[in-house]
Amino acid sequence: MLSAAFIFVDGTLDEEFFRLDSQIEKAAKATDGYLGVERWVEPDGKKRNSTYYWRDDAALKAFANNSTHLEAKRQYQKWYDGFHVVISRIEKTYGDGALETFLPDSRAKFRQ
Incomplete structure (x- = not known):
């Protein structure tokens, strides 16, 4: 499993940004292997x-x-005052079970 953290500061967001952002969100969810x-x-x-x-x-x-x-990435300077992306490989997730999650293994209880 992997995570891709898109960390950014908004600049001027226009109608085209919101149109592309909505389409990108739909594309992510439609991608085989998208977890959340x-x-x-x-x-x-x-x-x-x-x-x-x-x-x-x-x-x-x-x-x-x-x-x-890719279209949105080509135009990022119009909308963001800065960004960076962190791609990480996830080896394990766990929690106390109180939060709902879409991640595998997160339902495993934390042992003190």
Whole structure:
């Protein structure tokens, strides 16, 4: 399993941004191997993080090569004041069972 964290600061978001953003979200969900997404905003509201989870390398690569995603990437400077992406391989997830999750293994109880 992999995660792709897209960490960014919004700039000027226009109608075209929201159109592409909606299409990209639909494309991600339609990609075989998409597991889900989690989003975070820093307390000051400036920096944001959308972390997408993928079953394997093939799923992430398929999404990365989606034509709408590539179109938006070519225009990122119009909409963002900065970004970076962190791709991570996930070896294990776990929790106390109190949070619902889409991630495999997360239902396993944490042992103290």
